[in-house]
Amino acid sequence: MLVTLASAKGSPGVTTTARVIASVWPGPSVLVDADPAGGDLSLWSSAPDGTPLDPDTGLLTLAVEARRGAVQLEQHVQRIDGGLDVLCGVQSPGQVASMGPVWPTLGGVLRAHPGTVVADVGRLGPDSPAMPLALDSDVLVLVVRPTIEGFSHLRERLRWLTSIDSGMRALPALGIVAVAEARDAGTVRDLEQLLAHEGLRVPVLGTVAVDQRSADVVAGRIQRGIDRSLLVRSARQLVEPVARLAGTRRYAQGGVA
Numbered sequence: 001m002l003v004t005l006a007s008a009k010g011s012p013g014v015t016t017t018a019r020v021i022a023s024v025w026p027g028p029s030v031l032v033d034a035d036p037a038g039g040d041l042s043l044w045s046s047a048p049d050g051t052p053l054d055p056d057t058g059l060l061t062l063a064v065e066a067r068r069g070a071v072q073l074e075q076h077v078q079r080i081d082g083g084l085d086v087l088c089g090v091q092s093p094g095q096v097a098s099m100g101p102v103w104p105t106l107g108g109v110l111r112a113h114p115g116t117v118v119a120d121v122g123r124l125g126p127d128s129p130a131m132p133l134a135l136d137s138d139v140l141v142l143v144v145r146p147t148i149e150g151f152s153h154l155r156e157r158l159r160w161l162t163s164i165d166s167g168m169r170a171l172p173a174l175g176i177v178a179v180a181e182a183r184d185a186g187t188v189r190d191l192e193q194l195l196a197h198e199g200l201r202v203p204v205l206g207t208v209a210v211d212q213r214s215a216d217v218v219a220g221r222i223q224r225g226i227d228r229s230l231l232v233r234s235a236r237q238l239v240e241p242v243a244r245l246a247g248t249r250r251y252a253q254g255g256v257a
């Protein structure tokens with residue numbers, strides 16, 4: 001199963017949310033840093049023995065192998081502290097460009113993996129090289145903060161995504177996750193209705209708690225256990241709705257077959 005997380009605009013917390021969802025996902029999972037704007041995961045994480053990850057092993061080495069033929073995802077992932085397997089992303093615009101024709105094939109490679117793959121594609125727009133990967137996903141989750149601008153950019157991005165004519169190809173099921181405080185629960189609940197009024201039937205799958213200290217741990221800024229944190233507990237609640245939505249990929253989404 002390929003679960004992709006993206007944002008419409010800003011930095012609502014895609015990388016943090018993807019990292020936590022991948023680590024709480026039951027069964028084997030791989031976290032893929034596919035943000036063409038430059039990956040954060042290799043900077044945030046270290047190997048179980050505390051040594052830094054090799055930033056050049058990941059998408060770049062996978063792209064080299066993909067040009068030669070079949071790809072073994074396992075050969076390009078690195079295990080990080082806590083036990084999660086991560087495919088490190090690209091760092092520079094030159095590296096993004098050097099992947100060139102491999103970007104459109106990535107979705108197929110990741111979908112072929114027997115476990116769950118959680119991919120972070122960063123900000124998603126028509127010019128993003130990660131767009132084919134997003135469209136190959138079983139579920140594409142847009143992460144948003146509950147602000148007027150956040151909702152407005154999300155709505156525009158959903159209008160665009162639901163208007164994509166994919167021909168005979170199935171499109172990913174679309175869902176929304178809000179990074180929000182408990183006091184914003186009502187606003188987040190209203191979002192689904194607001195969108196539905198505009199003909200955008202995209203479910204709000206849940207909320208990731210705003211939990212700055214735990215987000216700092218995820219980003220490697222401080223060391224602490226976060227297993228019982230608000231952040232991790234809220235991410236656990238998302239697994240079931242995300243997995244359920246992923247099962248609906250083949251059906252029409254927003255009128256697009």
Ligand SMILES: Nc1ncnc2c1ncn2[C@@H]1O[C@H](COP(=O)(O)OP(=O)(O)OP(=O)(O)O)[C@@H](O)[C@H]1O
Pocket residue numbers: 007010011012013014015016017035040122123179208209210211212213215216219231
């Ligand atoms: N659940 C959360 N609670 C508190 N802070 C958070 C949470 N998620 C993310 N943050 C903080 O928000 C900032 C942006 O997070 P992150 O890098 O995950 O966002 P992003 O959407 O991936 O951004 P970018 O588009 O720059 O890649 C970081 O400082 C991060 O620690």
Ligand SMILES: [Mg+2]
Pocket residue numbers: 014015016035040120122
């Ligand atoms: Mg990010």
